[in-house]
Amino acid sequence: MKTSIHIFKSVFLLSMMVFTACDTLDEINENPNGVSPSDANPNLLMPSVMRPAATNILNLGYGDMAGTVQHTQKDGWFTGHNQSDWGLRDWTGWYDLLRTNRFLYQRAEETGLEFHKGVSLTMKSFIFGTVTDLWGDAPYTMALKGDQAGLENEFPEYDSQEVIYPGVINDLKAAAQIFATGNNEGVIPEYDLYFGGNATMWHKFTNSLLLRYYMRISEKMPEMARQGIEEVYNSGVYLMGADEDVAIDYIGASAGDSWPSATDFDAGSNFRRIKPCNTLLDRLLDYDDPRVGVWFRPVHCRWVEDTSLPVAVDPYIRENGQILNGVVSFQDIQYLDRIAEGNTYTRHYNPDLLGRQLDTREYVGLPPMLQGPSDHNLNPTGGQQLENQHVSQLSDHYRGRSGGFLKARIMSASEVHFILAEAAQRGWSVGDAETHYNNAVRYSLQTWGVGDDFDTYIQNPQVAYDGSLERIIEQKWIASWTTATESWFDWRRTGFPEMNVGEAAPESQIAVRFTYGNNEINFNAQQVAKAIERLEVTIGANRGPNNQWAKPWIIQGTGKPW
Incomplete structure (x- = not known):
C-alpha cells in the first residue's frame, strides 16, 4: 500500500513539473529534431529503398548464388555456398524495404510528385519480382496492408506466381508511362542513387526490367512474353550500353557500406575463402577470355x-x-x-x-x-x-572497400541484349539475334575494362554466335559475374549452362529455390502451408516439401532444369 502511495505521489509531482514547464502537453510530445510522417519528403525515402535493394542483390550474386551457379566456391565455411545448405530463409529484409517503398508511394501521391511514384512502382516491381524469383508463391495482393482498417489481424494470403509475375509487369508498365513524360518535378538529384533524377534513364531501366520479366515467364506465358518483348524492343527505350548499367558505388567508410569482402575489416579471411569454381574458370581459360585476369589472380x-x-x-x-x-x-x-x-x-x-x-x-x-x-x-x-x-584467389580488386569495379550492379545493358538475342533466336520480331548477342558480349567486356579485346574474343569459334540458345545463355552466365541470381533463374528456365554436382552434393541436382523461413512457418502457418502444397516435389522428398529442390510454379511442367 505504501508503495502505491509513493508511486502516486511521484507521478503527481512529475505531472505538475510537466505542466509548469510547458504551456501544453503538445509541446512536450513534439520532437524538434524529428520528422512527422505526414511531412516526410519523398526524396529522403528513395535512398532507403534503392541502396539496400542494390546491395542485397550484390550480396546474393557475389555470395551464395555465385556458389550455386558455380562462379565461385569457398574452402572455408563452405557448405552454404557450395552445397546450397541454406536451411530456412526468411524474407523479412525484403518486405521491410517494401514497407518503406509503400510509404514513398503514399508521400509521392500526397505531394503530387509523379516521378517519385514511378520510382516507387519500379522498385516495388523489382523487389516483389526478386521475392517470387527466390521463394516462389508469396504474399502480394494482400501484403503491406496491416495498417488498413479491418485488416490489422489478417494473415496475408500467398499469391501464386501466376498472379505475381503479371502484377510485377503491370506496375512496370505504369511506371514506364510516368517516365515517358520526362517529368522529374520535385526530385533532388543527389537522392536518386541510380540516375540522379534522369527520367529517361528510369524509363530505360523500367523497360529493361520488363524485358527481364517477360523472358522469365516465356515458358509459362509465351504469348504475353512475346508481345511484351516485341513492344519494348519497338519502343527503342532500354539500356543501350555499358555506361548505362544500373549500379551504385560503395562508400567505403565502414564495413557496412563497403564491398562485402573488403580485407580491412576481417583481416582478409572472408576474401580468402572465396575461390574461382572450375566450372567457370575452365571456360574462361578455354576461350582465352580477357575477363579472367580481371576477376581472378x-x-x-x-x-x-x-x-x-x-x-x-x-x-x-x-x-x-x-x-x-x-x-x-x-x-x-x-x-x-x-x-x-x-x-x-x-x-x-x-x-x-x-x-x-x-x-x-x-x-x-x-x-x-x-x-x-x-x-x-x-x-x-x-x-x-x-x-x-x-x-x-579473386583478383586484388575484391580486397578493396570501394571504387573501380566494386559496384552493386542490379542490371546491365549486357543482360538486356542477351534477352533480345534469345528472343530473336526464338523467332520473335526483335531484330537480328547475332547482332544482339555480339552487343551483349561487347558490353560485358566494356563493363570489366577489356572492351578492346572484343574483336579477338568474338572470333573464337567457341564464343562466336552459333544460332543456339545454349551459346547465348552460356555467355550470359559468364557475363553475370557478381549478379549470379539472374544466371540461377536462367538455368532453372533453360537448363543452361551445363553444370554438374560434385562429390559432396546433398542431392542429385542443383537447388532451385529458397525455403520459406521460420517467421512465416511460426506466424502465418496456415497460409504458408497452402503455398508449400503447391510446390512440385521431385527431388529431396525426404526433406519435406519445403525444400530447395521443390519446383515453384514458374518451372513446373517445363521439364527444366530436370
Whole structure:
C-alpha cells in the first residue's frame, strides 16, 4: 500500500513539473529534431529503398548464388555456398524495404510528385519480382496492408506466381508511362542513387526490367512474353550500353557500406575463402577470355610437373627456381609483397611417384561441391587456414572497400541484349539475334575494362554466335559475374549452362529455390502451408516439401532444369 502511495505521489509531482514547464502537453510530445510522417519528403525515402535493394542483390550474386551457379566456391565455411545448405530463409529484409517503398508511394501521391511514384512502382516491381524469383508463391495482393482498417489481424494470403509475375509487369508498365513524360518535378538529384533524377534513364531501366520479366515467364506465358518483348524492343527505350548499367558505388567508410569482402575489416579471411569454381574458370581459360585476369589472380605458387624429381613432391617451394629450404608456404600477405617485387614461386612434383596429376595451370579453381575443398591441389596448409597457395584467389580488386569495379550492379545493358538475342533466336520480331548477342558480349567486356579485346574474343569459334540458345545463355552466365541470381533463374528456365554436382552434393541436382523461413512457418502457418502444397516435389522428398529442390510454379511442367 505504501508503495502505491509513493508511486502516486511521484507521478503527481512529475505531472505538475510537466505542466509548469510547458504551456501544453503538445509541446512536450513534439520532437524538434524529428520528422512527422505526414511531412516526410519523398526524396529522403528513395535512398532507403534503392541502396539496400542494390546491395542485397550484390550480396546474393557475389555470395551464395555465385556458389550455386558455380562462379565461385569457398574452402572455408563452405557448405552454404557450395552445397546450397541454406536451411530456412526468411524474407523479412525484403518486405521491410517494401514497407518503406509503400510509404514513398503514399508521400509521392500526397505531394503530387509523379516521378517519385514511378520510382516507387519500379522498385516495388523489382523487389516483389526478386521475392517470387527466390521463394516462389508469396504474399502480394494482400501484403503491406496491416495498417488498413479491418485488416490489422489478417494473415496475408500467398499469391501464386501466376498472379505475381503479371502484377510485377503491370506496375512496370505504369511506371514506364510516368517516365515517358520526362517529368522529374520535385526530385533532388543527389537522392536518386541510380540516375540522379534522369527520367529517361528510369524509363530505360523500367523497360529493361520488363524485358527481364517477360523472358522469365516465356515458358509459362509465351504469348504475353512475346508481345511484351516485341513492344519494348519497338519502343527503342532500354539500356543501350555499358555506361548505362544500373549500379551504385560503395562508400567505403565502414564495413557496412563497403564491398562485402573488403580485407580491412576481417583481416582478409572472408576474401580468402572465396575461390574461382572450375566450372567457370575452365571456360574462361578455354576461350582465352580477357575477363579472367580481371576477376581472378594467378596462383601464388604454381605446380611444375617434373618426372626427373626423385621424390613425389618438392619438400619446399622454389623462389625463382631455387629451393627455399624450410619454407613450405608463405602467408597471403607475404606472397603479395614478394610477387610484387618480381619474384615467382613454384613447387615441383613427380606424377609417376605421386600417383596422380596436379593442376599446373597459372589459374586454378576448385571443382564444385568438394568434400574437403581446403585440401584441393595438395594444399600444404589445409583446414581453416585459408592459405592455399596452389589455388587462385579473386583478383586484388575484391580486397578493396570501394571504387573501380566494386559496384552493386542490379542490371546491365549486357543482360538486356542477351534477352533480345534469345528472343530473336526464338523467332520473335526483335531484330537480328547475332547482332544482339555480339552487343551483349561487347558490353560485358566494356563493363570489366577489356572492351578492346572484343574483336579477338568474338572470333573464337567457341564464343562466336552459333544460332543456339545454349551459346547465348552460356555467355550470359559468364557475363553475370557478381549478379549470379539472374544466371540461377536462367538455368532453372533453360537448363543452361551445363553444370554438374560434385562429390559432396546433398542431392542429385542443383537447388532451385529458397525455403520459406521460420517467421512465416511460426506466424502465418496456415497460409504458408497452402503455398508449400503447391510446390512440385521431385527431388529431396525426404526433406519435406519445403525444400530447395521443390519446383515453384514458374518451372513446373517445363521439364527444366530436370
